[in-house]
Amino acid sequence: MSYKSGVVGIVGLPNAGKSTLVNALVGEKVSIVTSKPQTTRKRVTGIVSEDNLQAILTDAPGFLKSEAGLNGFLSDEAKSVIEDVESLIFVISLSGGSLQALEEHLKLVRAAGKPVFCLLNKLDEAKPTFQKEVETLLDESGLEFLRGSLKAKTGRNEVRAVILNWLSKILPETGAPLYDPEIYTTQNMRDLAEEVIREAAFERLHQEIPFGLGVKIVKFDESSESLTRIYAEVWVNRDSHKGIVVGAGASSLKAIGIRARARLEEFVGTKVFLDLRVKVKKNWIKNDHMLQELGYVLNSK
Ligand SMILES: Nc1nc2c(ncn2[C@@H]2O[C@H](COP(=O)(O)OP(=O)(O)OP(=O)(O)O)[C@@H](O)[C@H]2O)c(=O)[nH]1
Ligand SMILES: [Mg+2]
Numbered sequence: 001m002s003y004k005s006g007v008v009g010i011v012g013l014p015n016a017g018k019s020t021l022v023n024a025l026v027g028e029k030v031s032i033v034t035s036k037p038q039t040t041r042k043r044v045t046g047i048v049s050e051d052n053l054q055a056i057l058t059d060a061p062g063f064l065k066s067e068a069g070l071n072g073f074l075s076d077e078a079k080s081v082i083e084d085v086e087s088l089i090f091v092i093s094l095s096g097g098s099l100q101a102l103e104e105h106l107k108l109v110r111a112a113g114k115p116v117f118c119l120l121n122k123l124d125e126a127k128p129t130f131q132k133e134v135e136t137l138l139d140e141s142g143l144e145f146l147r148g149s150l151k152a153k154t155g156r157n158e159v160r161a162v163i164l165n166w167l168s169k170i171l172p173e174t175g176a177p178l179y180d181p182e183i184y185t186t187q188n189m190r191d192l193a194e195e196v197i198r199e200a201a202f203e204r205l206h207q208e209i210p211f212g213l214g215v216k217i218v219k220f221d222e223s224s225e226s227l228t229r230i231y232a233e234v235w236v237n238r239d240s241h242k243g244i245v246v247g248a249g250a251s252s253l254k255a256i257g258i259r260a261r262a263r264l265e266e267f268v269g270t271k272v273f274l275d276l277r278v279k280v281k282k283n284w285i286k287n288d289h290m291l292q293e294l295g296y297v298l299n300s301k
Contacts, residue, residue, distance in 0.1 A: 204256050
């Protein structure tokens with residue numbers, strides 16, 4: 001019987017809807033989604049298993065040009081995802097943005113010489129002039145594209161069906177799935193906990209904080225069958241950010257903890273005790289040693 005599988009990179013500029021697409025294709029929440037750009041940092045794997053195919057999706061950070069610090073890591077990670085996969089889905093937001101940044105990213109994507117499918121996302125918020133420019137660019141590049149919106153369920157289902165059909169054509173024949181079809185992510189619980197806490201914090205905080213916010217899981221204690229104890233540090237880049245994350249009477253930190261704990265309980269399947277502490281780690285986003293401590297280091301380095 002024919003069975004196809006392969007590794008597919010989900011790439012694009014920050015905030016285009018890449019992680020939303022991964023979650024829609026997998027049918028489970030594997031990657032965190034927020035309204036703030038540069039949400040995804042380390043690549044996340046989501047696995048879609050159908051009767052005839054399995055796609056191992058690699059959700060990349062948004063593409064940006066930078067050489068140092070956390071931005072440098074994001075930039076390198078986005079580029080290395082393009083190298084490490086067999087085919088690519090390029091997600092573009094029609095809600096506007098820089099055509100030049102898009103062109104630069106497109107150049108890298110095309111240079112990889114791999115099958116590419118483009119999703120023109122956020123059709124519900126499309127800016128007509130920008131949409132025209134993007135479509136001309138893709139037509140000139142000879143790239144296949146779909147216009148769609150991942151905002152509502154019907155849109156997600158339509159996009160999912162078209163992309164699965166594309167995958168069924170381009171994925172290589174493997175005879176059997178590469179991963180057990182029951183598995184939908186390769187992420188471990190510690191990494192997942194870090195992402196869930198970061199998402200809860202991003203949702204709660206002002207625009208300027210999230211980029212300088214990191215989460216370190218200090219201890220993940222599963223020794224009790226009915227209660228998982230998670231001890232985590234929330235790192236901020238500046239003294240002045242600590243008070244904002246904690247909030248008056250610790251209201252903000254408590255709200256972050258409540259939201260994160262509810263999601264963590266769904267994932268781990270037990271009650272969760274969550275201990276969150278805010279630490280000021282001055283300029284950690286520019287410090288190689290501290291970046292490494294949070295796992296922001298390329299596998300190849
Ligand atoms: N209006 C609208 N919003 C969308 C659509 N798809 C995704 N979003 C929203 O866009 C924002 C960014 O979505 P993400 O999936 O986190 O985007 P991303 O490309 O993974 O972003 P980074 O990881 O930061 O690069 C979130 O607030 C989503 O809910 C869409 O089709 N329409
Ligand atoms: Mg993302």
